[in-house]
Amino acid sequence: MADGDGHEPEQPMPYRIETRTRASRVLALAGIVLVLVLAALPAFAGRGLIQDLIFVFYMMALAQCWNLLAGYAGLVSVGQQAFVGLGGYLLFALTIGAGVDPIAATVLSGVIAVGFAIPTAFVVFRLRGPYFAIGSWVVAEVYRLVFAQFRQLGGGTGTSLPPSVTNEVFGIEWVKAVFEVRAPAARDIITYWIALALAAGAPLLVYLVLRSRYGLALFAIRDSEATAESAGVDSFRTKLGVYVLVAAATAMIGALIYLQKARISPDAAFSVLDWSAYVIFIVVIGGVGTIEGPIVGVIVFYALQRYLADFGTWYLIFLGALAIVTMLFAPKGIWGYFAERYHIALFPLRRRLMRR
Amino acid sequence: MLDWLGTIIKGVLLGGLYALFAAGLSLIFGIMRLVNLAHGDLIVLAAFAILALASWFGIDPLFAALFAMPAMFAVGFALQHFLLNRTLGRDLLPPLLVTFGLSIIIQNGLLEAFTADSRRLRLGAVETASIPLGGGLAIGVIPLLTLVSAIAVILLLNLLFYRTALGRAFRATSDDPEIAQLMGIDHHRIYATAMAVAMVVATIAALYLGVSANFDPTIGPARLIYAFEAVIIGGLGSLWGTLAGGIIIGVAQTVGAKINPEWQILAGHIAFLALVLLRPRGLFPRTED
Amino acid sequence: MTIPVLETRGLTARYGDFQALYGIDTVIAPGETIAIIGANGAGKSSYLKAIAGLVKAEPGSVLFEGRPIGALGAANVLKLGIAMVPEGRRLFASLTVEENLLIGNYGRNVGGAWSLDSIYALFPALKARRVAPSQTLSGGEQQMAAIGRALMSNPRVLLCDEISLGLAPIVIRSVYDAMPRIRQNGTSIVLVEQDIAQAMKVADRVYCFQEGRVSLAGRPAELTREQVHLAYFGR
Numbered sequence: 001m002a003d004g005d006g007h008e009p010e011q012p013m014p015y016r017i018e019t020r021t022r023a024s025r026v027l028a029l030a031g032i033v034l035v036l037v038l039a040a041l042p043a044f045a046g047r048g049l050i051q052d053l054i055f056v057f058y059m060m061a062l063a064q065c066w067n068l069l070a071g072y073a074g075l076v077s078v079g080q081q082a083f084v085g086l087g088g089y090l091l092f093a094l095t096i097g098a099g100v101d102p103i104a105a106t107v108l109s110g111v112i113a114v115g116f117a118i119p120t121a122f123v124v125f126r127l128r129g130p131y132f133a134i135g136s137w138v139v140a141e142v143y144r145l146v147f148a149q150f151r152q153l154g155g156g157t158g159t160s161l162p163p164s165v166t167n168e169v170f171g172i173e174w175v176k177a178v179f180e181v182r183a184p185a186a187r188d189i190i191t192y193w194i195a196l197a198l199a200a201g202a203p204l205l206v207y208l209v210l211r212s213r214y215g216l217a218l219f220a221i222r223d224s225e226a227t228a229e230s231a232g233v234d235s236f237r238t239k240l241g242v243y244v245l246v247a248a249a250t251a252m253i254g255a256l257i258y259l260q261k262a263r264i265s266p267d268a269a270f271s272v273l274d275w276s277a278y279v280i281f282i283v284v285i286g287g288v289g290t291i292e293g294p295i296v297g298v299i300v301f302y303a304l305q306r307y308l309a310d311f312g313t314w315y316l317i318f319l320g321a322l323a324i325v326t327m328l329f330a331p332k333g334i335w336g337y338f339a340e341r342y343h344i345a346l347f348p349l350r351r352r353l354m355r356r
Numbered sequence: 357m358l359d360w361l362g363t364i365i366k367g368v369l370l371g372g373l374y375a376l377f378a379a380g381l382s383l384i385f386g387i388m389r390l391v392n393l394a395h396g397d398l399i400v401l402a403a404f405a406i407l408a409l410a411s412w413f414g415i416d417p418l419f420a421a422l423f424a425m426p427a428m429f430a431v432g433f434a435l436q437h438f439l440l441n442r443t444l445g446r447d448l449l450p451p452l453l454v455t456f457g458l459s460i461i462i463q464n465g466l467l468e469a470f471t472a473d474s475r476r477l478r479l480g481a482v483e484t485a486s487i488p489l490g491g492g493l494a495i496g497v498i499p500l501l502t503l504v505s506a507i508a509v510i511l512l513l514n515l516l517f518y519r520t521a522l523g524r525a526f527r528a529t530s531d532d533p534e535i536a537q538l539m540g541i542d543h544h545r546i547y548a549t550a551m552a553v554a555m556v557v558a559t560i561a562a563l564y565l566g567v568s569a570n571f572d573p574t575i576g577p578a579r580l581i582y583a584f585e586a587v588i589i590g591g592l593g594s595l596w597g598t599l600a601g602g603i604i605i606g607v608a609q610t611v612g613a614k615i616n617p618e619w620q621i622l623a624g625h626i627a628f629l630a631l632v633l634l635r636p637r638g639l640f641p642r643t644e645d
Numbered sequence: 646m647t648i649p650v651l652e653t654r655g656l657t658a659r660y661g662d663f664q665a666l667y668g669i670d671t672v673i674a675p676g677e678t679i680a681i682i683g684a685n686g687a688g689k690s691s692y693l694k695a696i697a698g699l700v701k702a703e704p705g706s707v708l709f710e711g712r713p714i715g716a717l718g719a720a721n722v723l724k725l726g727i728a729m730v731p732e733g734r735r736l737f738a739s740l741t742v743e744e745n746l747l748i749g750n751y752g753r754n755v756g757g758a759w760s761l762d763s764i765y766a767l768f769p770a771l772k773a774r775r776v777a778p779s780q781t782l783s784g785g786e787q788q789m790a791a792i793g794r795a796l797m798s799n800p801r802v803l804l805c806d807e808i809s810l811g812l813a814p815i816v817i818r819s820v821y822d823a824m825p826r827i828r829q830n831g832t833s834i835v836l837v838e839q840d841i842a843q844a845m846k847v848a849d850r851v852y853c854f855q856e857g858r859v860s861l862a863g864r865p866a867e868l869t870r871e872q873v874h875l876a877y878f879g880r
Contacts, residue, residue, distance in 0.1 A: 076448050123629055126636040127588075129448060130391040134584045135632060138625050141581065145622040272577070277456060284453050313464040320464070323457030327450040328442055521751055524740065528748050531737040537719035538697060538729050540752010540798070593739070642739060 024347070035200045042179060042189045050192050054260055056302050057192075057199035061253050062275065063282045063294035064202035065246045070280075071289035072210060073242040074222050076129075078276050079136030082120070082143040083247045085269030086113055087254025089147055092264055095165045097152070103170045106194060106255040113251030117244045125239070137272060144270035158265025166262055191260045198253055203291050205249070207347050209242075210291075218242065281319070285326050287333030291347040296335040362493045363614045364607055369495060371586075371606025372503025373568065375599040376561035377579050378586035379509055380554035386593040387530045387550045388444060390451055394459040396580030398555065401462055402428050402562035403571050407475055417477040421563040425556045432555030436548040444547070459576065466573035477566035502564045506602070509557055510595045516553075517595075526550060530593070585628040591638025600639055604631065650675045650833045651696065651727070651802050652708040656715075658691045658700050665691035667857040673802070678824070678834040680844035680865075683854035684877060689837040690732055692854070693804045696835075697729040698722035709802075723752045728800035732807045732837075734791040736779040742790055743775040749797030757799030758830045764793040767823050785816035792823065802833045809840040817843060841873070855879050 042050060062084070070076045090109035094100040100108065120139055127135040148156045167183050175186040209215050217238045220228035225235050254275075258264045268274070278301065286297020304322075308315045330337040381395045392398075402424060409420035439458075443450045485497040517523035525546055529536040533543045565571060565579070585605050590597025605624045612623020631639075651673040658666040665688045673679050681689045694700040696707050698719035707715040709725055717725075728749075736745050746761060765772035768789040774782060782790060788808055795803060809817040817840060824847050827834060838844035845851060845865040853861035853876035861868070861876030 070449070076452070078452075123633060126632055128636075130385070130389070131588055131632075131636075133391065133448070133452070134581075134588060135629075137581065138585065138628055142622065142625045142629070145619075145625070149618070280449075280453065280456075284449055288449060313467050316464045317461050320457035320460035323460075324439070324454050327454045327457075328439075331447070331450050521747070524744055524748050525751055527739045527744075528737040528751075531739050532735060534699065534719075535731055535735045535737070536748075537699070538723060538731060539748050539794075540720045540723035541748075542720050 031200075035196070038196055039193065042192060047185050047188060050188055051260075052302070052306070054188070054192050054195045056298055057195035058253050058257055059279065059282060059301065060294060060298040061195075061198040061202040062250065062279045063286070063298055064206050064291070065249050065253070066279050067283045067288060067291070067294050068206045068209065069242060069246045071283065071293075072206075072215070072218050072222065073239055075239060075243060076133050077124075077136040078133045078272065078280070079124075079138070079140035080246075080250050080279065081270045081272055081275035082136075082140035083113055083117070083250035084254035084257065084275040085140075085143060085147065085266070086116055087251030087256075088258030088264050088269045089153055090251065091255035091258055092153055092159065092161065096159075096162065101168070101170045102165060102259050103190070103194065106252055106259060109255035110248040110252035113248050114244055117247035118240075120247070121240050121243045125236070125243075137276075140270055140272065140276075144266045147270070148266040154265065156266060158263065158268070160264075161259075161262040188260070191256065194256050195260075198249075198256060202249065203295070203347065206291055209245075214238065214241070281323055283333075285323065285333055287336035287339070290333075290335055290339060292339070293333050293335040297333065300334065358491050358493060360611075360614070363610050365489075365493070365495060366499070367607030367610035368603050369499035369503050369606070370610060371599075371603030372499070372506040373561075373564055373602075374582045374586050374605050375506040375602030376502065376509065376557070376564060378583040378590075378598045378602055379506070379513065379595060380557040380561065381580075381583045382587045382590065382593075382595055382598040383513065383550060383554045383557065385587055387526055388547050390440065390444065391448070391455070392440075393452060393455040393580065394462060394576075395455075395558070395583060396576030396578070397459045397462040397466075398428075398432075398576075399558045399562045399565060399579060400571060400573060400576045401431075401466065402555070402559040403477070403566040404466055404470055404475075404573075406477060406559070406562060406566060407470075410477070417479060417563060417567065421559060424562075425559045428555040428559045429552045432552040432558075433548045435555075436551035437544070440551065441544045441547055463573050463576060470573060472572055472574070474570040474572050475566070476570050477563065479567055483567065498564070498568055502568065505560060505564065506599060509560060510599055513553075513557070513595055522549070582624065585624070589628060589631050589635075589638055591635075591641035593642040594638070594640035597638060597640035647675060648711045649673055649708075650677075650710060651835070652711075653692070653696070654706055654708065656692065656695055656702060656706040658688070658695045658702060660691075660700075665857055666695065669854075669857075669859055671852055671859070671862075673833050673835060675801075676828070676831050676833055677849045678828060678836065678847055680848035680851045681835065681837045681854060682839075682841050682844055682851060682873075682877065683860075686856075687854040688857040689854050690806055691857075693729065693806050693835065693837055696722070697727065697804055699729075720752055723798060723800075726753065726798075726801035727804065728753075728795040728798050728802070729804040730788075730791045730795045730806060730808060732810065734784075734787045736782075736787055736790055736794070738778070738780050740779060741776050742771055742779055742782065745779050745790055746771075746793050746797055749794040750799075753798040753800075755799050759796040759799050761797075764796060767796075767826055768793055783816075784812050785820060788812060788816075788820050789823070792820070796827065800832060802835065803827065805834065805836045807837055807839060809838060809843060821847060841877075853877055 066080055087109045090112055091102065091105050094105040094108055095102050124132060124135045124139055147153065153159055166187055169187055169190055171190055172183060172186045175189050176183065179189060217228065217233045220231065220233055221235050221238060229235050258269065282297035282301045283294050285300060286295065287293025304319065308318065332340060377399060381392060384390050384392055405424045405427060406417055406420045409423050410417045439454065440451065443454045482497055486494040487497060487500065488494045517526060525541050528539065529541055529543045529546045536543055582605055586598050586601035589601035589604055604627060608627035609620045609624040613620035649672045653669050653671045656666055656669040657664065669692055681692060683689050691700060695702040698717050698721065702715035704713040704716040709727065714722060714725065737748065740748065746764060770786050771789055771793060774786065779787065779790060792808065808820060812820065821843055836844055836848065848865060851863060851865055851868065852859055853873065855876060861872060
């Protein structure tokens with residue numbers, strides 16, 4: 001077939017690249033159904049369940065974001081709380097200071113966060129590996145200490161959202177009428193829907209990013225940065241892009257969190273425990289580097305919080321022991337362990353060469 | 357003018373304390389690239405050990421510390437041998453999560469055992485003693501001792517590293533654990549020994565921590581961040597660099613506090629970030645890496 | 646018949662899903678110098694690593710003076726008296742030349758012909774650079790230091806992995822000039838080499854590996870060029 005020079009004669013490509021599997025098509029459908037069911041839930045569920053689900057949704061969204069950053073882009077950050085707090089404070093500033101509607105403010109927080117994320121990235125990207133992790137933590141501490149200086153936003157002790165904001169959320173009157181609830185519960189329902197949108201959107205966004213050429217670049221960088229660069233991947237810009245995207249998403253989630261809590265303080269908003277440690281726990285216990293992992297992780301974490309949190313220090317000791325035991329015996333996390341053994345993937349990312 | 361000099365001196369002495377916190381961390385990070393998120397809590401654990409020994413046997417904290425050192429040596433060896441050696445590898449996340457889990461366990465274990473009450477190690481009159489320097493300046497005896505101890509510890513550690521066969525083995529294992537095995541070095545034992553030594557240093561740090569300020573089970577993580585900053589500024593594998601790093605953080609903090617007391621910690625962090633921008637690999641990094 | 650100092654029986658080695666060795670049988674008599682030649686990927690380095698304990702093997706597939714050592718880790722293999730000069734030299738970067746030599750007898754400090762003085766006598770260039778950081782040495786000097794480091798443990802068997810790699814011919818010759826004196830002490834030497842000519846010159850016997858199997862064995866003088874070419878390339 002080959003001529004003297006070793007060239008094959010021209011032929012149309014007999015192959016195509018396929019990532020979808022039959023299982024994943026079924027699951028995509030199931031996912032859509034699930035989201036619709038969850039959206040309708042406020043009609044049946046009590047306020048307690050709604051609030052619990054808001055927690056589950058935003059933790060899951062945070063976990064997906066952190067997973068994209070650390071699991072796929074290799075940027076292990078212990079400082080994402082900087083953007084959670086930033087989002088929260090931006091929400092408060094926009095709604096109290098500029099009278100912006102809270103829902104619009106949530107989205108706007110994400111957009112404005114980009115302006116903070118870019119210079120932050122230029123600082124932390126000077127560091128690698130463990131240095132990057134510590135550096136990101138220090139940056140978050142700087143954010144916390146700086147925001148504590150702003151008297152207008154409550155200084156060190158923080159501030160609350162006034163009723164003029166919480167009672168004027170877009171659509172609140174409609175919800176009050178349809179679901180026959182009062183303002184606080186109505187606000188919860190609206191927050192719930194935003195949280196659901198973020199929780200459904202986050203894995204989808206991550207999946208789409210990873211399926212794109214951008215994602216291919218990320219995988220290449222993760223495997224070997226030097227080789228990726230020699231193949232033409234601009235590793236700095238790729239990582240910058242991921243960092244900024246994740247920062248914006250995290251800020252939006254942070255805005256949502258503090259819309260629900262309606263009260264903010266620097267120590268809470270920039271808490272390394274709540275917004276980094278628990279998030280990392282969720283991702284790693286579930287399975288870092290997989291989209292399914294954080295979903296599994298947040299379910300486990302929620303169950304632990306719900307049923308064991310009353311045990312106080314003993315619960316936390318158990319949590320610490322669980323982290324240790326999982327890392328020793330299942331370092332790829334619960335999902336990672338099963339996915340490897342049984343070769344399953346709900347969000348298939350492997351590109352397969354199929355014959356036409 | 358003299359006022360500022362006094363501030364800087366205070367900062368240098370504070371840096372000695374941070375360098376003591378950081379020295380053990382520098383050792384561990386330099387030899388096995390382990391980011392030990394529980395290091396601050398291990399120092400607090402040592403402080404409580406000193407407290408317990410001092411009160412049970414009715415002895416001075418100084419002697420209690422002497423007894424606590426071999427105990428912490430054993431704790432460090434066991435910790436590395438049974439737990440941390442299993443998580444070392446190329447991946448950054450497992451040791452991060454394991455040491456984080458450890459941190460939570462130590463903090464809450466101490467809370468259960470000792471409650472959240474603030475504690476202090478009492479050394480008597482020397483606590484408030486100071487040495488006048490003239491011109492109205494004076495330095496506290498304890499802070500001075502802290503800096504002197506930090507320098508002494510680093511001198512001894514460097515002696516260990518550069519003048520002994522064990523130290524050679526530490527450095528070789530840090531460079532290339534696989535080839536170190538070819539020299540007959542059991543790298544797991546080396547790591548355990550290194551962690552044990554780091555815990556002895558942590559005990560010394562704990563003594564000075566407990567004497568100079570109140571402590572309770574939850575203060576570990578705050579100390580940890582200053583220690584990390586000192587190690588990173590100093591550069592991988594350089595103990596003198598760690599001392600320099602600690603002093604820089606200390607001086608930045610006291611100068612910041614002088615301008616505005618609320619800015620103390622922030623000033624330290626800003627100094628760290630500024631140095632990181634200028635010298636991302638630290639002031640005295642080893643040539644490779 | 647004397648017990649071979651080193652013997653492999655059906656030695657296999659795997660890296661995950663990839664199998665590098667498919668049942669290697671070799672014998673090394675006390676005091677012999679053996680050369681292992683073969684193309685890249687033939688399994689030569691894997692063979693040495695399996696003996697040295699860097700790669701897992703079945704206990705009975707590697708025998709040292711008749712005792713099974715296949716499952717031992719590298720540190721224990723060194724303690725028995727088998728030292729390796731690894732591929733690429735791999736001196737310790739934080740250590741000076743002299744410290745690199747000194748670390749050589751950390752795990753096995755028995756007396757013998759080799760000490761700092763005798764190694765400096767063997768490689769005078771090293772003495773001149775004794776306090777230099779190891780990374781500042783030339784390729785040839787680094788190779789000498791790596792060999793000296795292995796010799797410091799006074800090994801019974803010296804494993805050399807591609808010591809000519811990356812060196813200029815004249816440098817290779819000066820490195821190999823040390824071989825006779827190493828042999829003099831009764832040390833058995835296993836040389837993995839790309840430089841066939843050099844290997845055949847110093848070796849008592851030669852094994853050729855091809856795709857994880859022994860394709861040829863014999864004394865250099867008794868082997869024809871055609872035989873070697875066939876065994877090396879497989880065609």
